Amino acid sequence: MTRHASDLIGDDLGLTGAHVGREHGLCDCCTMPTGKEAMTRHAITLTVNGSSYTREVDARKLLSDFIRDDLGLTGTHVGCEHGLCGCCTIFLNGVTVKSCLTLAVQADGAELKTIEGLAPDGKFHPIQEAFWENHGLQCGFCTPGMLMSAVHLLEKNPNPTEQEIRKAIGGNLCRCTGYVNIVKSIKSAAEKMAGKLELTNFSSSSDLPSS
Amino acid sequence: MPVINMRLAQPAVLVDINRISSLDFIKAENGSVAIGALTRHASVASSEVLKQSCPMLPYAAQFVADVQVRNRGTFGGSISNADPAAQFPALVYTLGGEITARDSKGSRRIPAAEFFIAALTTALKPSEMVTEVRVPSLQGKIWSFRVVAPRAGDTVLAGVAVACELDTDGNCRWARIGMFGVGPTPLRASMAEEKLLGNRLEEKLIGEIAERAAAETQAGSDVYASASYRRELIRWLVAWNLRQIQGNPQEKKR
Numbered sequence: 001m002t003r004h005a006s007d008l009i010g011d012d013l014g015l016t017g018a019h020v021g022r023e024h025g026l027c028d029c030c031t032m033p034t035g036k037e038a039m040t041r042h043a044i045t046l047t048v049n050g051s052s053y054t055r056e057v058d059a060r061k062l063l064s065d066f067i068r069d070d071l072g073l074t075g076t077h078v079g080c081e082h083g084l085c086g087c088c089t090i091f092l093n094g095v096t097v098k099s100c101l102t103l104a105v106q107a108d109g110a111e112l113k114t115i116e117g118l119a120p121d122g123k124f125h126p127i128q129e130a131f132w133e134n135h136g137l138q139c140g141f142c143t144p145g146m147l148m149s150a151v152h153l154l155e156k157n158p159n160p161t162e163q164e165i166r167k168a169i170g171g172n173l174c175r176c177t178g179y180v181n182i183v184k185s186i187k188s189a190a191e192k193m194a195g196k197l198e199l200t201n202f203s204s205s206s207d208l209p210s211s
Numbered sequence: 212m213p214v215i216n217m218r219l220a221q222p223a224v225l226v227d228i229n230r231i232s233s234l235d236f237i238k239a240e241n242g243s244v245a246i247g248a249l250t251r252h253a254s255v256a257s258s259e260v261l262k263q264s265c266p267m268l269p270y271a272a273q274f275v276a277d278v279q280v281r282n283r284g285t286f287g288g289s290i291s292n293a294d295p296a297a298q299f300p301a302l303v304y305t306l307g308g309e310i311t312a313r314d315s316k317g318s319r320r321i322p323a324a325e326f327f328i329a330a331l332t333t334a335l336k337p338s339e340m341v342t343e344v345r346v347p348s349l350q351g352k353i354w355s356f357r358v359v360a361p362r363a364g365d366t367v368l369a370g371v372a373v374a375c376e377l378d379t380d381g382n383c384r385w386a387r388i389g390m391f392g393v394g395p396t397p398l399r400a401s402m403a404e405e406k407l408l409g410n411r412l413e414e415k416l417i418g419e420i421a422e423r424a425a426a427e428t429q430a431g432s433d434v435y436a437s438a439s440y441r442r443e444l445i446r447w448l449v450a451w452n453l454r455q456i457q458g459n460p461q462e463k464k465r
Binding site: 059081083092095098168 | 227277283364
């Protein structure tokens, strides 16, 4: 039976300062310097929801953690931390990505949009309104990512079918709603926004080359 | 990135190639298509060049993961990762593609048949990276593709890609049957292909080919499916794809 160093330190040596969190390497509560890592730090400048930020970050820092911890934009949620749940979905240079699968240093010079950018003046975006009206959320944990995916879909396809909506949110897990009301919300948002897409304009900054 | 997030890989140095925009291209040339390593899955899915010359790739791209991953994931990344259940390595292997690898000393072309060595293991040297992948054009050929996954975009339990060329009598004169998710690398059902060559597709033959293909898998059991279930899926998928080709010989002919 293999023993983890974290357990050895905590249980056998009684040094309980090293905390044990999820015990599969994602939380870093048990991190300690071994003297081998040569962590590099980088200064990055990026635009988030129209504001420019310059920060110095560890090379290893995930973009999702950077957005929450360094920029204080906690609307972007962190669920699985390995690209399955979609809670951390943001716009990077005009397209949706999972920010936990991107390093902060990779976003140097990029333009980001997060859930906070959807209602910049505190007034709900029509998609947010639609989620509210149709009970498109229960606990709300997945909602920021769901909304980002919904915006991305409606920008490309203003009048999606139910099947297209379901495909578009395939990368976002919801454990409460069973998706029925989320699909209904997005459908309702599409009807609300017919012909008024300038309200979002999230992907206008796209500078990704297309093939 | 998930492998790094899980601490399964702990690289000392990471080089971000996202800014090398010259690696993002899809070009048709001399009967094949060249796809740059940095080409996103979303670009593969929507590429008019590919829809013309190798439509099985954009068709298969819609089954790769989800929108966000397709916006960010790259063709070169998928090929280098060599996941035995992944769509793109399987198609490049099945169609007899070629991978260009480059390091500071120069570049070389590796046939797909020699590239995928084992699960997540390729013929790349530690100093090399994939810069381009070439896939032969499917023009004039008929193809069909289908995967079975527990959920849309999830890890594929079994997938099959079939491409063939029929002569004027309807006899098959060129055939490829690729299988994935059922071995340490993508596989070709070469005994099943042999059975198809020179023959007309009819129900009895389809059943025999599907049986042969299922016997050629190297399926393993895991938490998602048993080896025997995966073999059964392959038998069903090969037959389904062949019936598609039999039923619509014109529809997918390009």
